[in-house]
């Protein structure tokens with residue numbers, strides 16, 4: 523069953539057709555990666571899904587409900603969550619306090635502490651819990667933000683280039699984290715340029731080009747597709 527469906531989505535910025543008649547269906551329980559050259563319209567698609575942009579035309583369905591007219595907070599309340607590229611952690615607060623902020627509206631007292639402990643263990647940040655978030659490594663900040671984005675157990679997690687700036691080892695650990703979230707029932711849609719990560723996690727891959735769905739398939743289908751290589755994989759191919 524499709525958890526998220528985009529039907530005939532269009533978005534213009536002035537004369538620029540950034541999202542061009544996009545029809546996409548994301549299945550409940552899958553890990554789906556969205557790839558494509560810079561400027562293909564990947565981030566714009568995320569902002570449309572989250573309700574930060576209104577489409578010029580088209581519809582968005584989540585869990586069978588038409589959410590096109592809903593505000594972002596109402597979409598989040600229905601189980602959508604997003605981690606954008608720029609870390610959104612509170613730099614002056616500790617790792618533990620950051621997680622507390624993410625959870626404090628829904629958990630209290632001992633339950634709140636337990637849930638924070640569970641997240642710290644999941645993120646591999648137990649030893650850093652008292653550290654100021656601003657002092658974490660780049661990778662650890664990204665993980666903390668994944669923890670904050672998933673603390674309320676969303677049905678679907680959107681990740682915008684989660685491994686940007688990470689070492690290969692950090693990238694691998696991020697992939698394992700995403701797979702564990704998925705094994706727990708979370709549907710994941712990730713924008714990624716790192717083909718090793720895509721190969722590690724993706725069950726299906728969509729290639730976006732000039733605002734349109736250009737190709738879709740398994741990672742092997744995509745890597746073998748000469749049309750995709752011509753527009754994109756030239757730069758990324760050697761990682762796959």
Ligand SMILES: Nc1ncnc2c1ncn2[C@@H]1O[C@H](COP(=O)(O)OP(=O)(O)OP(=O)(O)O)[C@@H](O)[C@H]1O
Pocket residue numbers: 535538540558559560561562563564565566567
């Ligand atoms: N708010 C905006 N106003 C005007 N143009 C925009 C706006 N947001 C995006 N664009 C343009 O839309 C196109 C698609 O941008 P978008 O950021 O969605 O691409 P992307 O695939 O995410 O690229 P990248 O991989 O570089 O992040 C680009 O040409 C960009 O300049």
